[in-house]
Amino acid sequence: MVFDYLFNAFIYSIVNRSLRLKGIVKMKITALICLLFLPNIVFGNDFTAGRDKNSVQAIQSLEAYAKYKMAQYDEAREIWLLLAEKNNSSALINLANLYEQGQGVERDLQQSIVYLRRAAELGDVRGQFQLAMAYEKGLGVDRDLWQAAFWLEKAALQGDETAQFNLGVMLATNYGEGLMTSSKKQRTEAVKWLTKADENDVEDAAEFLTLLSNMMRF
Structure with missing residues (x-):
């Protein structure tokens, strides 16, 4: 109930502000208000308005995202920094993305990794997957496929298809060496994860499973 009151107060403040604005900015705010009423939204560009159960942090996350969408990156970053001090994983991921994309700050892939790692270590599946991809591509860290696999498994165990x-x-x-180089143990594990991906309707999972299963017959 407290959350509903605070949330409605936040929306009311945005509405009042939007009535005093004109043109594109007003349209952006109005569109954002509509989006905020939809449940469980993960917004574009890997930025998120948050998944916070704490009502105060939820309001702050929404406020930061509103400022981000209006290109007020400095103000959004300040709010996310405050939330990051409270181990808010959504804020950590958003800060990582700011530094990765160079929005309101100088592009800094290593600083992006610092925030991603914190989110991943807090158990955030998004942070785990993004950190895995950074290791796989060598972005902000030395390329390390074993570390990539480590964080992929963390995310996979949480159901990330x-x-x-x-x-x-x-x-x-076998970490990119080729199908013919993988061990029986690796292929068995691969079948397990590809089956889960196929059950979650991941495109190409069924085809890859068939190829792998045919190879395992010999």
Whole structure:
């Protein structure tokens, strides 16, 4: 009930502000208000308005996202920094993305990794997957496919279907060395994860499973 009151107060303040604005900015705010009423939204560009159960942090997350959408990156960052001090994983991921994309700050991939790692270590599946991809591509860290697999497995265990597929392919190909070089143990693990990915309707998972299963017959 307290959350509803605070949330409505926040929306009311945005509405009042939007009535005093004109043109594109007003349209952006009005569109944002409509989006905020939809449940469980993860917004574009890997930024998020948050998944916070704490009502105060939820309001702050929404405020920061509103400022981000209006290109007020400095103000959004300040709010996310405050939330990050409270181990808010959504804020940590948003800060990582700011530094990765160079929005309101100088692009700094290493600083992006610092925030991503904190989110991943807090158990955030998004942070785990993004950190895995950074290791796989060598962005902000030395390329390390074993670290990539480590974080992919963390995300896969939490049900992330893309992580399940990527981990399956990585194991099946012996970390990119090729299908013919993978061990029986790797292929068995790969089948497990690719099956989960297929059950979650990941495109290409079924085809890769068939290929791998045919190879395991010999």
